[in-house]
Amino acid sequence: MLFWIKFAFRSLIRRYRKNIIIFTGFTFSIAVLIFLGAVMTGVNDTMINNALSLHTGYIVIEGSSGSCSKALENADRLKQLITENTGENKILTRVSIPVIIMSGKNSVPVFLTGINPEEERKITPIHSKIREGKYADSTDNSILISRSVSDRTGAGTGDTVKIFSPVLNKNASVSGVYSTGIESFDSAMVFTDMRNISSLTEGELFYQLSVFLENSDMLEKTVNDIKKYTDSESVRGWDEKLPDIYQLVRLNRLAMYIMIFLVILIIGFSVANTLVSSVIERKKTFSILKAVGSGGREIVFVIFSESLILTAASGFAGTASGILIVCITTLLGGIDLSPYISFNPNFAINSIIIPRLTPGMTLFPAVMALASGTAATLLPALRTAKQKVVSGMRNI
């Protein structure tokens, strides 16, 4: 077998001018595809992070309890269990209730959410999105509203608003106004310090734990682990909580895989073309081999080996180059796409894309190159194996 592999290698070297073009084409395409794949993964990461870091977290655990103290008691118990058993410690506790905010004659339905401002500052970026006034605190039943709610109610920093629900009618003062740029979030969320929540609300409260994972790849495992310690609470990963983002991420991945498939397929045709012409040029050589007693098996093996050596070498070089380009881009601080996407709500928080390599996206182009190169060899190899010796010997 070694003899035939050596033979295939020498054949490639002998026709190095043609083969170097294929090698370069394959290497370049694989490197570019790996880089694009990493950028696509980086875009997805940024999009997910923007959506999740703002408020939701990677995993959301929700339950309901009769009173504020009972809700907080349940939430704290669960938080302790999760930290002890999964090691995750970036967990935020919130309680919320649907209410109507009214200022003058204007009213808007929102979720009034009790937060721990000190903890929130450490994990979420809402505090950096405050456009006027200050963050929610425990003084004077204050609330933090969004620019959207402010515009619709006409209330601003320092104003007093009414908070309504079927069982509630309270006054609160506006401590500040924030704006994230994500309308769906801004129009629905009003914050207050957790310590105000019992004086501002009555009736059944919903409590929520948001888990911010260090490693997003651990999502499924952590969700399953958490489900072991919960009873009536619902545990949802971000993919269930934000299906629109999840679908967008999947669509991006699918589009990337289709692009890789098509690019490599096109290159596969060029390999087939070169191999066909190379095999025709060597009709005499293969005929001599057959005359001496080589079977179709040896000839198919030689042609396949040529293709495998070529695509494996370019696959290796392309993958190495792709990884190198990604590493350099990451070291340079990523790609700033703010001129193009800063008004897109999915990139409102951060529009710097850090390319990230995933095993699938890194290996797929090289594997595809190997597969298409091998498939491209099939026809010329079989045709040569079946070729009559005499037809190739006529020129000898």
Add this chain to the structure above:
Amino acid sequence: MVLINLENLTKNYGREPDITNALENITLSFEKGKCYVISGPSGSGKTTLLNLIGGLDRPVSGDIVIDNLRLSGFSEKELTDFRRRNIGFVFQDDALIPELTVYENIELPLVLLGYKKKQRAVYTDNILSSLGIQLKKKNYPDDLSGGEKQRASVARAVIHSPSIVLADEPTSNLDRESADRVIMMLQKISRELGTTVIISTHDSNVISGFQNRIRLEYGKPV
């Protein structure tokens, strides 16, 4: 003892109505261990006859019997296997494989027969030195002279001790001295190894050196 029997052998090329008769109803026999020369003008059917005996092509009708084996009943795979074991070819052009060194070209039949590397080395080194091309063993065919190439071809044809060596115009591209050397080499192999050697040529100098001569004209012996 008859080794090769050709019975009413016919071979045509082309399709109706442009059929060319390369060989027409030939009956011949070749004895084991003897040296034959087939002569005739271009297009007389010399190469076709060698191709048929060597199992590179199949006749339209008639039979080829070699060592009591009827080639017409062989499948392509069986024919390849038969060729691998029993036939050695020397072609008009040197017909060495340019990707392989002289050494690798010569050991090729042994590779195909599954010999181990050490066994191959013994046989190959022996034949290289007996044919006087040992110093060229690491060279590629492109680096050799015409005579050296043809000697390497002869070495490749006989290294696995086939019962038949078929040489198609082996001297046509050689100078007189090299041509004589190649012919002497083939005759020596026939004498010493008991190999049946069949040489096709239109070189009168070569023809005159053989006792067993067959002349073909228009696909028939004359």
